Amino acid sequence: MDRRRWLKNSVLLAALPLWIIARKVQAATWFASAFEAKQTAQVLAALKATAVPVASDLSIDAPQKAENGAVVQIELSSTQAAGKLRSLRLLADANPTPLIASFELGKQVLPRLVTRVKLAQSGEVIALAEQGNGQFTQHRRQVIVLEDGCASSEREEPFASSMKMRARMLESSPLGNHVTELKIIIVHPMRTGRSKNEDGQLMPAHFMQLMQVVMNGQVIVDAQTGTAISRNPYFTFYIQDAQVGDVITVNWQDNRGLEGHGQVTVAV
Template identity: 75%
Template sequence: MQRRSVLKGLLGLATMPFWMVIQKVQAATWFAQAFDAKQTSDVLAALQATAVPVSPNIQIEAPQKAENGAVVQVEISSNQPAGSISSLRLLADANPTPLIASFELGKQVLPKLVTRIKLAQSGDLIALAQQNGGQFQQQRRSVIVLEDGCAGSEREEPFASSMKMRARPLEDGPLGKGIVELKIIIVHPMRTGRSKNDDGVLMPAHFMQLMQVLLNGKLIVDVQTGTGIARNPYFTFYVKDARVGDVIAVNWQDNRGFEGHSQVTVST
């Protein structure tokens, strides 16, 4: 569901549960200073994260070699318990704009997530974790990129979007007990503004900026994204103490005013 005019937006909100409307109104402003920065040092300065120590508590899983930089799956995780880390940020040091995404995590959400990103060239991935007390930790992983994923050519098509979600309980295991795995995929072009159409003309940037995940009306994940998230954004989160029958809703908004809303019930 997309809305570009105020009138259509109000009509859309009228059909939504009241708590979804409240969370939409309270959505955060996109952090332009950090996402527009061209150097990793400028991103870290904008995030007020300087002299950050490397920590074995943070892990990055990513391929050593990326055949196609346009779609690279990355997992960030920490061995610390849910509620101990307030945010995870992902950067690609060699991208034209290094900050890829920022994830603010509620106390029920494990510090573990999966997404797919674009890499322009070989360099370091940086996972930046912020503790509840404000301290930062980081981890780095080098990835060799064989094909630039941030430019190239794309077919120009009318915009249409949809969203699929799945939420299911996991068996008790290394992640603990009572964990629900939430998978989200959103159909979206995620254009960087550096790709060209078939006629060689630069295509304007069109990318998702904000996403919120709500559990039974309570905000549990607040996401900001830049142009480094891969086409058709994909995310996996892990929620503690969610139960079968609980309702998880997702709202998103992009840089051109389009938005989407969907929800799923936790089921086996």
């Protein structure tokens, strides 16, 4: 089943009760050639992003020095208005697979988001923005990493997932009026395939690949994620013109075909 059909099904499912949604999520195509690429140049080639200029409107808020590379909070933002950018992508040049995540943003979503990532070693974190006309721009920031966050040891635990969500309308915000802050935490191991268990054996990769945010029956964020999103993925998005009482649904799927679903109502 192709990606467009999955998008259509997710939109239709947003209006259904959660117990029905949980049984009917459809598969989509994960952009393997970009996420499995070993070098940033290969990622850019897969995305057809060549000769990408540096943009003054893009910024990356990240620590100058990350003591624990397994959990590094990063904020990507652009000064452009909602609906002007087609997507924001996050890369880490020194990671074994540089592409961390891709976010296609609907016209209601401000080009600003927060997530937590794994950084293997010191290097450049890259924000890649795709304009509405298909052109790309970029911004880079150097981050020093003191401890590898991509290949640490982990305990083997039975898989059990859950989700916490909060959608709060901001009364006063530098982002403007009528902005809703959506926070999402998904319980998931996000194993890279390079970590080892307590016996020193490699643990198979197990990570979330697809996530959609649907509001009032419309997909407003269509995300793809790789192995470098931190354990228990965390995201913050900013939505314009949502109303108190609007229903937001989040659906995700991982590399093993497992799925999760959550729902929240916009509140003050």
